[in-house]
Amino acid sequence: MKLVVAGVNHRTAPVELREKLAYRPDEIPAALIELQAQGAKEAIILSTCNRVELTATAEDLSDDMLLAALGAGRAGVILEELRPHLYRLENNAAIRHLFRVAASLDSMIVGEPQILGQLKQAYSLAREHGSVGPMLDTVLTRAFSVAKRIRSETDIGRNAVSVSYAAVELAREIFGSLHKRRVLIVGAGKMSEGAARHLMNAGAEIFVTNRTPERAAEMAQLFRGKTMRYEVFPQRLAELDVVITSSAAPEQVLTRETVRRALEARKHQPIFLIDIAVPRNIDPAVQDLEHAFLYDIDDLKRLADRNLEARRGVAQEAETIVAEEVERLEAKLREREVGPVIVSLQEQLEGIRQDVLIRHRARLGSLTEEQHSAVEALTRAIVNKIAHAPISEMRREAAEKSGGEAPREAEVASVVRRMFRLRER
Amino acid sequence: MSVLWLRTAAALYGCGLLYALIYLFRKSTRLFRPALIAFGAGTIFHLVSIAELWAETGHLPLNNFYETSSVCAFLIALLFLLAYTRYQISVFGVCIFPLVFFMTMIGATEFPVAKWSPEFRNTWLVIHIATVLIGFAALIFSAMASVYYLLQERQLKRKDVTPSANRLPPLGTLDTIITQSMNAGFVFITIGTITGVIWAFIESGTGWIGNPKIAFFLFTWAVYLAMIFLRVSAGWRGRRIAWLAVTVLGCSVITWATHATLGSFWQR
Numbered sequence: 001m002k003l004v005v006a007g008v009n010h011r012t013a014p015v016e017l018r019e020k021l022a023y024r025p026d027e028i029p030a031a032l033i034e035l036q037a038q039g040a041k042e043a044i045i046l047s048t049c050n051r052v053e054l055t056a057t058a059e060d061l062s063d064d065m066l067l068a069a070l071g072a073g074r075a076g077v078i079l080e081e082l083r084p085h086l087y088r089l090e091n092n093a094a095i096r097h098l099f100r101v102a103a104s105l106d107s108m109i110v111g112e113p114q115i116l117g118q119l120k121q122a123y124s125l126a127r128e129h130g131s132v133g134p135m136l137d138t139v140l141t142r143a144f145s146v147a148k149r150i151r152s153e154t155d156i157g158r159n160a161v162s163v164s165y166a167a168v169e170l171a172r173e174i175f176g177s178l179h180k181r182r183v184l185i186v187g188a189g190k191m192s193e194g195a196a197r198h199l200m201n202a203g204a205e206i207f208v209t210n211r212t213p214e215r216a217a218e219m220a221q222l223f224r225g226k227t228m229r230y231e232v233f234p235q236r237l238a239e240l241d242v243v244i245t246s247s248a249a250p251e252q253v254l255t256r257e258t259v260r261r262a263l264e265a266r267k268h269q270p271i272f273l274i275d276i277a278v279p280r281n282i283d284p285a286v287q288d289l290e291h292a293f294l295y296d297i298d299d300l301k302r303l304a305d306r307n308l309e310a311r312r313g314v315a316q317e318a319e320t321i322v323a324e325e326v327e328r329l330e331a332k333l334r335e336r337e338v339g340p341v342i343v344s345l346q347e348q349l350e351g352i353r354q355d356v357l358i359r360h361r362a363r364l365g366s367l368t369e370e371q372h373s374a375v376e377a378l379t380r381a382i383v384n385k386i387a388h389a390p391i392s393e394m395r396r397e398a399a400e401k402s403g404g405e406a407p408r409e410a411e412v413a414s415v416v417r418r419m420f421r422l423r424e425r
Numbered sequence: 426m427s428v429l430w431l432r433t434a435a436a437l438y439g440c441g442l443l444y445a446l447i448y449l450f451r452k453s454t455r456l457f458r459p460a461l462i463a464f465g466a467g468t469i470f471h472l473v474s475i476a477e478l479w480a481e482t483g484h485l486p487l488n489n490f491y492e493t494s495s496v497c498a499f500l501i502a503l504l505f506l507l508a509y510t511r512y513q514i515s516v517f518g519v520c521i522f523p524l525v526f527f528m529t530m531i532g533a534t535e536f537p538v539a540k541w542s543p544e545f546r547n548t549w550l551v552i553h554i555a556t557v558l559i560g561f562a563a564l565i566f567s568a569m570a571s572v573y574y575l576l577q578e579r580q581l582k583r584k585d586v587t588p589s590a591n592r593l594p595p596l597g598t599l600d601t602i603i604t605q606s607m608n609a610g611f612v613f614i615t616i617g618t619i620t621g622v623i624w625a626f627i628e629s630g631t632g633w634i635g636n637p638k639i640a641f642f643l644f645t646w647a648v649y650l651a652m653i654f655l656r657v658s659a660g661w662r663g664r665r666i667a668w669l670a671v672t673v674l675g676c677s678v679i680t681w682a683t684h685a686t687l688g689s690f691w692q693r
Contacts, residue, residue: 170581291666
C-alpha cells in the first residue's frame, strides 16, 4: 500500500492551467469516485486557487491514472499538456509534503493562514464521502496538529507581509485594540482601501473624505462608514485616531501646525498618520511632533519586506519541526505494519503451548504447586526463545529508516506471517 | 475652641479629597457639586477658626508653622472658590482639594492629643505601612510601564518595529497601565500619608513636624500630586509623564531609605 500525493501548484503550473483544473466543492464527490475507480483505496482532493492536489492510498497509481483522474470531465484540458506540470510524491515524501502544505510552508505567501482551513475542509468533504480510511485519517490528523504546533512554536504567521496589512499592524502597536478607533481615508486608492478593509475587520469606524463628495459616499458605503466634508477634515483631525491619505492633491493637505493643534485638542492621545500618496500629502515635519506617528509608503514597504525576510527565517525553523514530525509519524506507521504480526505470533505460540500442555498433562501425574509452576515457566521460556528472533528482526526493520527504498518491514512481516501460518487479523 | 473648628474644616475638606480620588478613576464630575459644597462649608469653618484665634490673640495667627500652614490653606481655598465662581474650572479641584486638606490637617495638629493604647497604635502603624507599600508597588509598576512606553515610542518614531517574538506591548495598553497604576498608587500613598501624619502627631506631639522623614514623605506626596494633576488637566503623557513617574519613584526610594530604621517604632 502506497501513499501518493499528486497535482499541480503555483510553482509548477501557471494560473491559466490551475483555474481550469480547480474543482468546485460540488464537483469533488464525483472526482473522488473517479479516483477510486482508478484504484485508489482512500482519497482526498484539495483544490484552492494555488493548488489542485490529489492524496490517495493505493496498491499502485500510475501517472496516467492520476492524470486521468485530474483531467476527467475538465473542459479544455489536454492530458499531455498537463503532464509536465504534474508532481508526484510517495510515502515519506508525501507525508512531508502534506505537513508542509498544512503548515503553510508550501504556500505562495508563506505563513498565510487560510490553507489549513481549506485542507480541513477537503478532509471533511472526503470523510463525508467515505473515502477516508485509517491511513489518510492518521496522516491528515497528524498534519493538522503539526500545523498547529508550528503556528504556536514559531512566528510563521506573525508578521504582516503586505503593505496595507503592515499599516494595520502598526496601528495595533500604537493603539492596542482597534475597536471603535476612528479612521479617516483621504482620497481613493487600492492600498488605502486594503488598509481600510483590514481596519474595518478589526472593529474600527471608517470615515471617508474626497474632493468629489460622490466618490466619498460610494467608498463609505463599501466600508459601512461615514463621509466627512473634504474642506473641514483638517479641523476635525482631533477626533481621529488614524488617517490614511492617498489623495492626488499636489499640495500638502495636512501641515505640521494643523496636526500640532489637533494633538493638543485631543490631549496628546497618539495619532497615526499614513501617507501613501506620491507626492506626499502630509508635511514630513509632522514626524517631529510627540505623539504623532507618520509613516509613508516607503516606510511601510520596508517593514513589509523586513517581515517577509523574517518569515523566511522562521520557515527554516518550521522545516525542522516538519522533519521531526515526519520521522515520528513514519515510525508510528511502521510499527503499525509489524505490531499486529508480533501480537498474532505471540498469541499463536501461546496457543500451541497451552494445547500441548493440556494434552500431555495427564502423563505428568500429580504435581505439587511448585512443580506445576516450574512446568509453566519452562514451557513459556521455550516459546519466548523461539519467538525472540523473528520479533526482534521485525522490530529492527521497523526502527530502521528505509531511506527512500521500498519499506522492508512489510516484507519481513509477511515472511513471518507465512512461516508461522498466522491468520490475517 | 478654634482647633475644633479647624478639625471640622479639615474633615469637610476631606470630602473634597475623596472626590479628587474618585475622579481619577471615574472621570465624571457628577460628584463635583456635593464635594464643592462640603469644601465651601469647610472654608467657612476654617474662617471661623482663624477669626476666633485672631480675636483671642489680637493679631493674625501666624505664630508658628501650624498656623501659617492653616492660614495659607485657607487663602488657597478662598482663591479656588473665587476662581471657580468666575471661570467654572472644576479640574483644578483635583489638585487643590487634596492640597488644602493636607495643609489644614497639618495646621490642626498644633495641640497634642491624648496618647493611644499600644494595640491601637500598632494596628495603625500596620495600616500606614501597608497602604504606603501598596502605593509604592503600584508606583513601581507604573514607572516600569513608563520605561516600556518610552522604548516602544522610540521604536515607532524611528520606524524600527522589530519583527520578532518579543514585541513590546502597544502604546495604548501601556498608557492605560500607567494611568491606572499611577492613580491606584496615588490613592494608597495618600491614605498612607494621612495615617502617617496622624500617627506621627499623636506619637510625638507637636514636635512631629520637625521630623525630616515626614517632611520628605510630604514632599514625595506633593510631587506625586503634581504629576497626577498634570496628567489629568494638561493631558501629559508619554515621555514627560514617564520621566515624572521615574522622579516620583526616586523620591519614594529616598523616603523609604529614611525609614530604614523603622524597627525602633514598634512598641513592646
